[in-house]
Amino acid sequence: MSGHRLLSTLCCALLAVLATAWPAGAVPPREPARQDAETTVGTHDGLVRGAAHDGYRTFEGIPYASPPVGRMRWAPPRRAAPWLGIRDATRPASTCPQQAGEVPGGSTDEDCLHLNVTTPDGSGPTRPRPVIVWLHGGGFTTGAGSSYDPHRLATRGDVVVVTVNYRLGALGFLAHSKLPGSGTFGLADQQAALRWVRTEIGAFGGDPHNVTLAGESAGGYSVCAQLASPAAAGLFDRAIIESGPCTGRQDRPFAPSSVPLSTARSDGADFAAKVGCGSVPDALTCLRRVPVSRLLEAQDTDQPPAHGTPLLPDDPATAIATGRIHQVPVLIGDNHDEGNGWAAGIIQAGHPVTPDTWPEIVAAFFPLAGQAKAIVREYPVHRTDGGPVLGAVIGDANFACPTASTAGLLDADVPVWRYEFADEHAPPLTSGTPQFPLGAPHASELPYLFDLGGRPRALTAAQHRLADTMIDYWTRFARTGDPNAPSSPHWSRRAVLSLAPDRIVPTRTAKARHHCAFWDTLG
Secondary structure, three states: OOOOHHHHHHHHHHHHHHHHHHHHHOOOOOOOOOOHHHHEEOOOOOEOOEOOOOOOEEEEEEEOOOOHHHHHHHOOOOOOOOOOOOEOOOOOOOOOOOOOOOOOOOEEOOOOOEEEEEEOOEEEOEEEEEEEEOOOOOOOOOOOOOOOOOHHHHHHHEEEEEEEEHHOHHHOOOOOOOOOOOOOOHHHHHHOOOOOOOHHHHOOOOEEEEEEEEEEEEHHHHHHHHHHHHHHHHOOOEEEOOOOOOOOOOOOOOOOOOHHHEEEEEEHHHHHHHOOOOOOOOHHHHHHHHEEEEEHHHHHOOOOOOOEOOOOOOOHHHHOOOOOOOOOEEEEEEOOOOOHHHHHHHHHOOOOOOOOOOOHHHHHHHOOOOHHHHHHHHOOOOOHHHHHHHHHHHHHHHHHHHHHHHHHHHHOOEEEEEEEEOOOOOOOOOOOOOOOOOOOOOOOOOHHHHEOOOOOOOOOOHHHHHHHHHHHHHHHHHHOOOOOOOOOOOOOOOOOOEEOOOOOEEEOOOOOOOHHHHHHHHH
């Protein structure tokens, strides 16, 4: 295996490792839940009974599509079958198939197209709240909607929050020349969930005409894809993109991206051969009989969606550059030290970053002639700063500068607000002591919005204030399309809002600090 392939595979594995930052073991119970008349809600498919908590209600494991099993494996999602009686919605349903990590022990259950609704007390059809639909990250191979407890968003922001499972890995994004919907089944699931929200969320107190689609990392890039998908027209009214820039590309492997359909089909043919279905007369029938566990063993750590398809005709980068996107306001941002978590993992995996090894490590990620030498000159490594310098290269090339580019392109067509999460003492997402301070790495903003795995992170008083302010910004944006209010520091569309404890200030230096002029020149 080449150095580039080795480190690219490592980086994608580290993305999955970040997902395992959620506490291991089963999601712990919240305070004892109760059931009353307000926890039974009628949908078009049947009644569901949720649970009442202190100030909010939850309805978990609601099917938004039929199980994608048997002949429905690698088929577009279909409406869930109605049920008789009252369906229990007091606990999450199965997560979509994935290796062990964020989901303890992993999952092989294909009956996974479920969503979870969290709604503040007092919500009802007569007083509808704005709705936030959350798409989880995890490199399109791992993750679950139930990993994100959004009750603080719901109660402080007075919004209804929906978290979604969608098909992952080969089951979500396999492409084959004889397979309609190739490369985009996971994206189609997200659209099916949005259609469910438009139809059903009113019964839970949500406003079906005020829906914000939000996500982080692969979930953020999914929002980009839905902005560019003609099939998503009319399904959401605003967009929030966290650390998932729409201009992601395959030669910058730490951030999510899409691939041409031809590439996805070639990869799909290799995958079919790997599981013993490459030379049989009916490859699709063969593939649909392969056990899930074998599919998971055979799939790559990286499983991007495909563009050049009916659902996603253009690469999202091309779509936003040409204005072929849905005209909705966008809140977009990244974290100050996106690359540091990966840099620490690469060093821990046995790739020390020193002045001597630095040119070789850079060349592994940037093999084109001249690129590595230019990067080594722009980002010199000295005796003890190899980790932070590698983190800066990863973060600038994959997140900070693509986010700036994405925001600039979007701003030509829609209102855009951009942030940078910059808490240099953000709670660590992984166990152990890194070789250098990580600052605000990839995904470190999430505990300020959610209780990950059902457990709140330990935040200082100043960090709690930052979390409250972020929730206020996010939910005001969901309510009106503008995050501003007199009670919070003003967020100008002409500047990046830097978010740090007791230091929320606009900045115009982010592009310069992240060497974006250099990366624009490098190409």
